[in-house]
Amino acid sequence: MILESYKQLMSTSEYICELRNVSKVINTTQILSDVNLNIRKGRVTALLGPNGAGKTTTIRIILSLLRPSSGEVFVFGKELKKNATQIRGNIGLLPQRNAGYKQLTALDNLKFILKLNNIDFKDIEDELIAMLERLNLMEVANKQFGKLSGGEARALGFIRAVLIGKQFLILDEPTTGLDIARAVEIRKIIQEEVNSGKSVLMSSHVITDLEELAQDIIILKKGRVIKFGDREEIQTHFSPGGKLEDAIVKAFMED
Amino acid sequence: MQLKVLLIKDLSSLFKQKAVVFTLLFPMIIIIFIGVLPLFLQSAEPFEIGYLIEDDGITIDNSTLNLGNDILLSLNNTLANDDSIKLVKLDTYDEFISFENAIYIPGNFTEVANYTRVATYYLTMSDSNIRAQPIMTGTIVQIIDKVVTEKLIPVIPPKIEGEQVFSESELLDNGVAKNRGAIAFPLAYIAFLILIMGSSSMRLTGFSAEREADMMELLLSSVVHRSEMILSKLIIGVIYGFATVMAYITGFAIVLIVNFNTNDSELLTVPKELITVTNVLAIIFLFVSLSFLSIEFLLAMQLLMGKEGGDKFGSSGLMILTILFYATSIADPLAETPIQVINPFFWPFKVSLNIIFKENLVGTMIYLMAIFAFSTILLLIQTRAIENEKVLFE
Structure with missing residues (x-):
């Protein structure tokens, strides 16, 4: 049922999610300003930025929890505004x-939460047990x-997100607070x-997550996208020959 | 249709909380305790009724009439086979005043009765209520009839009453007031319980509980419709309100069953003629509408003011309105004062009473429209709060 719904939604676009000139004002505060993003299918995209950069707002807009003050959002190639409920049911969220x-x-x-998203427990039981075992949660x-x-x-929240998001996962700090064994296992599962074929939008401050998983990186600062590209491009731009960590720090510092 | 899933979850969450089970069981246990305990005390020592009969009687056409003695004779006959009640003769007025539960027939009782057809006797009663009025002030026939057949004396806590003389039409009015009071008092009390308990469920399963569990984001990012979320909370509140009332009714029922063969069988006295389908529907309407209004009020506050503020200001506001409703209604459940009219929780109460007593159709319609309007406004506030994203911000 979910897959059928997903197939209906999927377009031939190479992007799982697109934000076009999106701005968001909350209580007269400009949270996002003219954000343009293209999140590619089948890749891990890291959404980075210092605190208050607008990461959570961006995620909430993609999930249609918040409406953009202006601009357009497309998920699975469809306009979010018109297909919000259907789109939401196909995104796995780890808040x-x-x-x-x-x-x-x-x-x-x-x-x-599975029932709430119209997922039959029997259909995912084997997958669930396998993940519970892998993450030592049985x-x-x-x-x-x-x-x-x-x-x-x-870890339980992560499993929930993976089971719901058949093609698109939004993971906010997926390994924060986990012991090393579980963090390693979760990174393996994400990979x-x-x-x-799933796409992942991930926000994380754990450098290992970024080094091992991030293929594309979006850097947000003060509600604006200051850099968007694949990891090598970002690394070369901000810290040629240096570490990814250094590149990210420089990106955050840059005006 | 995710409403069923939400309902099952909310019910499961609610009744897995020890506090909820406790709040349901506690009143039931207290009622049973209060209702059954006197039985054990009674069985050890009979209930004592004192009597001081000074009726001089009168002589008419060479025959003597002494109603005081007749009443005593009736009482003796009635209680002859009842070991749980003992009549105690009192010799002085002082003894009568100091006796906990006694009846005093004054010297001119028969004379006055013969002259006016209405006479007064006295009870040492600690409480006076509408139900007791006709017994204290009825015609002679009624006095004997009540004392003998309804055995009300044992269950009326006595106190001294001033002398009162009523006309027959006034007595008739008292009879009506008796019925109205018998309905209005318990309804006001049950309404009060629903308002208190239904709203407490919202602190446990309402939107503030969802925020407490950090579930709002997940719920809103699922395929569930916003209105289903609100509806689920409302239904849970109504169910909890009903559960509370049922806990009380069960408690009373157990007491009644235990008391079945005793003289306390009038513990819950609702006139049988008032138990009709329409009236039961009116009472159900009262439960449902009060639950809906109170829960809607709290949910709106929770959505508008966040986790802390919603519960704090929502509960305080609700408590003030509830106490105002109860205090004004219990003082006189048949009144309709301005302070009651502006209280939304009074509207369903008044509608129910109007339906039960088949009166004030226009007022009923106005109250119904006001309930509908108020409920709609609260629903709109909730929906808009979700749509306007306030729900995600503290």
Whole structure:
């Protein structure tokens, strides 16, 4: 059902998501100014920027949680404004904060959000068990969400996003708060998902995530895109011959 | 249609909270405790009713009439086989005043009754309510009838009453007031419970609870429709309100069953003629509309003012309106004062009473329109708050 819905949405565009001249004003504050972005299909795109740069707002606009004050947004090649509900159901989101009802078990939380997105539990059961095992979550699956550690809750949120987002994942700090083993495993899973054709928009301050996963990089600052390109291009532009970390720091510092 | 999924989740979240189970069970246990405990106390020691009968009686055509003695005789006959009630003879007026539960028939009782056809006797009662009025002030026939057949004396806590004489038409009015009071008092109380409990469920499953769980972003980024989210919260609040009322009714029912063979069978006295389909529907309307209005009010506040402010100001506002509603209604459940008329929680209460007593059709229609308008405005505020993105910002 989800795949059918996705096929209907997909266009021949090489971009999974496009923002054209998008601006956003919230309470008279200009959050985004004339943002133009093209997120390529089948790649990991890192959305970077110092705090307050407009990353979360950009993500919320793509998810149609916020409406742009001006400009146009296309996801899966379709105009977001006219296809918001259908598009939302095909994007897997890992929000910045660990989300879940503490009275319900980890598994019940997962089942709830899957049902809410019209995903039949039976269709993804095998995939779910495999991921729970890989992320060492089998033992806590029936534990109350409120009693999970921060890392366990994060990993659970990641699984949820992967199961919902059949073609497009938006991951906000996917490895923050995770132990090393789980962080490594999550990076592997992201890579596998991309290899299978999914597109990923990721916001992260963990340099290992960026070094291992990011293929394209968008740098936002004060609500404007200051640089957008593949990783090599960004690295060469800001820190020729240097580390990616140095390039990002320089990009953040640049006026 | 994701409403079912949302409802199952909200119900599951709500009833998995110990606080919720406690708030439902606690009142039920208290009612049972209060209702059943006296039975055990009674069985150990019989309930005592004091009597001081000074009626001099009169002589008419060589025959003597002494209604005081007749009442005593009736009481003795009625209570002859009842071990739970004991009649205690009192000798002085001072004894009568100091006795907890007693009846006093004055010296001129029969004389006055014969002259006016209406007479007064006295009870030491600690409480006076509409239900008690006709018994205290009825005609002689009514007095004997009530005392003998309805056995109301044991369940009326006594206190001294001033002398009152009513005409027959006034007595008739009192009878109507008795019915109205019997309905209006419990309805006002149940409405109060719904307002308090229904709204407390919103702190547990409302939008502030979604924010607490950091779920708003996930919910809004799913395929669920915004209106389904609001509807789910409203339905949960109504269910919780009903659960609360049912907990109380269950408590009362258990007390009634336990008391079935005792003289306390009039613990819940609602005149049988008032138990009709229309009236039951009117009461259901009251429950549903009060739940809806109170929850809508809180949800609107939660969406407009964020997690902290929504609960704080929403709950405070709701509490003020609820207390105003209850305080003004319990003082006189049949009144319609300006302070009540401007309180939205009073509107469904008044509509229900008007339907039950089949009166004031125009006023009922106006109140219904006001309820509909207020509810629609609150729904619009909620929908706009979501659409205008306030829901994502603290």
